Amino acid sequence: DAKTTQPPSMDCAEGRAANLPCNHSTISGNEYVYWYRQIHSQGPQYIIHGLKNNETNEMASLIITEDRKSSTLILPHATLRDTAVYYCIVRVYNQGGKLIFGQGTELSVKP
Amino acid sequence: GAVVSQHPSWVICKSGTSVKIECRSLDFQATTMFWYRQFPKQSLMLMATSNEGSKATYEQGVEKDKFLINHASLTLSTLTVTSAHPEDSSFYICSARGTSANNEQFFGPGTRLTVL
Numbered sequence: 001d002a003k004t005t006q007p008p009s010m011d012c013a014e015g016r017a018a019n020l021p022c023n024h025s026t027i028s029g030n031e032y033v034y035w036y037r038q039i040h041s042q043g044p045q046y047i048i049h050g051l052k053n054n055e056t057n058e059m060a061s062l063i064i065t066e067d068r069k070s071s072t073l074i075l076p077h078a079t080l081r082d083t084a085v086y087y088c089i090v091r092v093y094n095q096g097g098k099l100i101f102g103q104g105t106e107l108s109v110k111p
Numbered sequence: 112g113a114v115v116s117q118h119p120s121w122v123i124c125k126s127g128t129s130v131k132i133e134c135r136s137l138d139f140q141a142t143t144m145f146w147y148r149q150f151p152k153q154s155l156m157l158m159a160t161s162n163e164g165s166k167a168t169y170e171q172g173v174e175k176d177k178f179l180i181n182h183a184s185l186t187l188s189t190l191t192v193t194s195a196h197p198e199d200s201s202f203y204i205c206s207a208r209g210t211s212a213n214n215e216q217f218f219g220p221g222t223r224l225t226v227l
Contacts, residue, residue: 036218043115043204043218044155087154097208098145099216101155 003027003090009106012082018075020105022088025069032091033064034099035073037084044087044101047073078109113139115207117219124195125227132190132222134205140185141207145216146178149202161188195226 005023012018024033032051036044048055048062050071055062061074075082087104091097114137124130134144143162147155159175161167161182169175177199179191188207192199202223206216 034215038155041202041221041223043117043206043220046215046217049215098157098160099206100157101147103154 003100004088004102006086006088006102006105008103009108011108011110012075012078014080014109014111015077018078018082018107018109020073020075020086020088020107021070022073023070024088024090027068027090033062033068033071034089034091035060035062035086036089036099036101037082037086038104039081039084047086049091078107080109080111083107083109113137113207113209113217115141115205115217115219117203117205117222119222120220121223121225123225123227126196127194129191129193130195130224132192132203132205132224134188134190134207134219136186136207136217139207139209141188142185142210143208144182144188145206145208146180146188146190147204147206149204149221155204158190192224195224197226200224200226 032049034049035047038044050062064071085104085106087101089099116135118133146158149155158173159167159169161180163182163185167180182188202221204221206218208216
C-alpha cells in the first residue's frame with residue numbers, strides 16, 4: 001500500500017505558486033521522498049526527490065519538514081502546462097527501490 | 112533525462128489473441144525494468160519487476176502466466192498479454208532504472224491496449 005496521503009485535487013491560478021502537500025508520517029530514516037507528475041495519457045515524469053534537506057531544481061522546490069513526516073512540492077510560477085496529476089512517493093529501498101503510486105493530487109492551473 | 116520508449120503506442124486486438132509490448136531504454140543500460148498498468152481515472156499499479164537475465168517478480172494478484180515478461184537485454188523488456196480479454200484493456204506503462212538501486216526510474220510514454 002502507498003505510504004503517502006495527498007489531497008485529491010487542487011486549483012492554482014496561472015503565474016502563481018502551486019504548493020502541493022504530502023503526508024508521509026510512517027517514513028523510515030533511509031527512505032527518500034520522490035515526486036512525479038503525469039499529464040493526461042502520458043507516462044509519469046520525474047520532478048524531484050529528497051531525503052531530509054530542501055531541494056530545488058529547474059522544475060520545482062521540495063520542502064521537507066524537520067521530522068520528515070510531511071513535505072511540500074512548490075511550482076514557483078505555475079503555467080497551464082503544469083496541469084497534471086502529481087504523485088508523492090516514498091521510495092522503498094528494501095524492496096528493490098520500486099515506486100509504489102498512491103492516488104496523487106490532480107492540479108488544475110487556471111488562466 | 113534518460114529516454115524510455117514503448118512500442119506500440121496503442122493497439123487494438125480481438126479477444127483471445129496475444130499482444131506484445133516492447134519497452135526500450137534508449138540512452139542508458141537498464142538493469143531493472145518495471146511494468147505498470149493504469150485504468151481510467153485510477154493510479155498506476157505495479158505489475159512486476161524484471162531484472163536483466165532473470166525471471167520477473169510479480170506483484171500479488173498479477174497472473175504470471177497471463178502477463179509474460181522477458182528482459183533479455185539491458186535495453187529491452189517485453190510484456191506479452193496472452194489470451195487477452197476486454198478486461199485487460201488498459202494503459203500499460205514501463206519504466207527503467209540504471210545500475211544502482213538508488214537511480215531514478217524513467218518512464219515510457221505508455222501503451223493503450225483495447226481488447227474487443
